[in-house]
Amino acid sequence: MTLAPRGYGAYGGTVKGTDSTGTLKLAAFMAEIIDTLGDFTEEKPKIEYTNSSSPSTSSGFAYSQFRPADIVTPGDYELTLLHNVQQQVPWGVEETIVITFPKRGSDATAATISFQGFLTKHTTSMPMKDKMVTKVTLAVTGIVTRTPAA
Secondary structure: OEEOOOOOOOOOEEEEEEOOOOOOOHHHHOOOOEEEEOOOOEEOOEEEOOOOOOOEOOOOOEOOOEEEOOOOEEOOEEEEEEOOOOOOOOOOOOEEEEEEOOOOOOOOOOOEEEEEEEEEEEEEEOOOOOOOEEEEEEEEEEEEEEEOOO
16 A cells, blocks of 8 residues: 655555565555654664673772663554445454565665564544544564665
8 A cells, every 4th residue: 555644745654564464454455645653663672681790980889781682673554544344353363464664765676674463453533523543553573674765
């Protein structure tokens, strides 16, 4: 589905998903207009290794010592769509989600992020005087692959 977030002059980005059988499950559900793209967060936790032999200050206080963990933990990915009451919520379908960003300047290809994921949360907002929106949360599982623009 083509992205046209508010405040962006560039077009041509997409968010899509396909399951292993090649059918569009999440993508079909998200075939509506995207209202807001959420944050995409990854975290590499720190591991404390402070012990009795850790260096201390002249006053005798020791400071904690840390090393980076070997595992990167991806966060959930949230986005908001204009609601379509005719779409069924695609629960329990693990898919390859591909986010393609709009091209910049003279780039021949756009940057992408792809990951395995599935829908974990679906919230529909029904205001009286504004647009009806659906907020979806995707669990990110496995390796996140980034392909830079070229």
